[in-house]
Amino acid sequence: MLCRKIAYLQLINVFMSVTKYFAVFYTEQIYFLPQFLPVAKELQRRGLSYLIVLKGTTSRDIFDQNSKIVKICELENQPFQLGTKGLENANVEYLICGGDEHPNVDISYKKSVLIVHGIGTKLSAFTEEKNKFDIRFVEGDFRLRRLNELYPDAKTIWENVGFSKLDDVLAYKPGEIKKLYNHYGLDQNKKTILYAPTFYPSSLEKMPDNFPEQFKDYNLIIKPHFFSYIRKKYKNQRRKLEHWAKYDNVYVAGFDDYNIVPFYALADLLISDESSVVFEFAALDKPVILNRFLKLRLTYRLFGQRKFKKRMEPAMDQFRNLGENIWRYKDLKAAVEEELINPCNYKDRRAECTHEIIGPVDGKVSVRMVDLLENLHSINASKMKQHEIRA
Numbered sequence: 001m002l003c004r005k006i007a008y009l010q011l012i013n014v015f016m017s018v019t020k021y022f023a024v025f026y027t028e029q030i031y032f033l034p035q036f037l038p039v040a041k042e043l044q045r046r047g048l049s050y051l052i053v054l055k056g057t058t059s060r061d062i063f064d065q066n067s068k069i070v071k072i073c074e075l076e077n078q079p080f081q082l083g084t085k086g087l088e089n090a091n092v093e094y095l096i097c098g099g100d101e102h103p104n105v106d107i108s109y110k111k112s113v114l115i116v117h118g119i120g121t122k123l124s125a126f127t128e129e130k131n132k133f134d135i136r137f138v139e140g141d142f143r144l145r146r147l148n149e150l151y152p153d154a155k156t157i158w159e160n161v162g163f164s165k166l167d168d169v170l171a172y173k174p175g176e177i178k179k180l181y182n183h184y185g186l187d188q189n190k191k192t193i194l195y196a197p198t199f200y201p202s203s204l205e206k207m208p209d210n211f212p213e214q215f216k217d218y219n220l221i222i223k224p225h226f227f228s229y230i231r232k233k234y235k236n237q238r239r240k241l242e243h244w245a246k247y248d249n250v251y252v253a254g255f256d257d258y259n260i261v262p263f264y265a266l267a268d269l270l271i272s273d274e275s276s277v278v279f280e281f282a283a284l285d286k287p288v289i290l291n292r293f294l295k296l297r298l299t300y301r302l303f304g305q306r307k308f309k310k311r312m313e314p315a316m317d318q319f320r321n322l323g324e325n326i327w328r329y330k331d332l333k334a335a336v337e338e339e340l341i342n343p344c345n346y347k348d349r350r351a352e353c354t355h356e357i358i359g360p361v362d363g364k365v366s367v368r369m370v371d372l373l374e375n376l377h378s379i380n381a382s383k384m385k386q387h388e389i390r391a
Helices: 002-017 030-045 066-075 128-132 141-150 165-170 174-183 226-230 232-244 261-266 277-282 298-302 305-311 314-322 329-341 347-357 365-390
Strands: 020-027 050-054 080-082 091-097 109-114 135-138 157-160 192-195 219-222 250-252 269-272 288-291 324-326
Touching: 020 030, 020 365, 030 050, 030 066, 030 165, 030 365, 050 066, 066 080, 091 365, 109 365, 135 141, 135 365, 141 157, 141 347, 157 365, 165 261, 165 365, 174 261, 192 261, 219 261, 226 232, 232 250, 269 277, 269 329, 277 288, 277 314, 277 347, 288 329, 314 347, 324 329
Parallel strands: 020 050, 020 091, 050 080, 091 109, 109 135, 135 157, 192 219, 192 269, 219 250, 269 288, 288 324
Antiparallel strands: none
């Protein structure tokens, strides 16, 4: 009898010690954080418990990301832990992810949520794998229509709320932007160009070594993709970045500059290629230029456009005309000058594309996300209570 009583008390202690989280953000890469942070801040404002779980590095990385991502969470005053240890018995309402695949993790959760880290032109945006999530926050009417066409029987809850990363851009005040100029050593009397290429397929290797010299009348912020720094095979990209960093009018974002949001706030114009930043920046009603001259791997060159097109989502081609498309580097400077003089050239098209593939841009995307999660939680709790009463 005494043994059974002790076992019962131990069971109560275990139950009482179970940690409860309204949400756990599963962060596979540092560049997921800018999409998660506005949502985390909204949870914080509402007093809802959450945790950022850091997956850690992979064998393909040049160096350890863990210390960097820990530092970021500390600076942002965010609760975090490295790895999933201790969460296998936790009480987690929502597991929030940002990658292309549904994670297989040792975390006890009730519902999985997808907040993708980028809009993108790649085919992965519409794969069936993403239907494994219970809830998917969708960006824009086009993606919602496309998902309904492709997967009419999917059980995933799709909700068009917008792109949460942009909430933090819109939150900047004029005085804060002025401080950013000083922080990055930029001239406030010059227009600022943001060059943000992706890692592959990229225009970075096709840009000449004297690229900054040809744009010496402008501030030039160069923000490469995170993989350009951490993957061994992109060493030629790193060499070019090191060379460009020597120019006085250039700020090359380093490994620690994980968040592109401050650069969005500063820049008057964006140059990019196959990166989703094209659509994100255009949603701020600023001009964009798409470099269509790309460095392709040998296998892509050998097998022509067929292999390249398999990687990309053809349905996104219709949105490439939201800015000037440049097929040769020699035409880039004239296009930049024209767009800065006449920033309204593509204004209507930017608005149309933003509505279709970004959704609402009002600084309240994270509010809508948390509203939905809270409402679903309340509904589920009510159903459980009714079930208990009937039982």
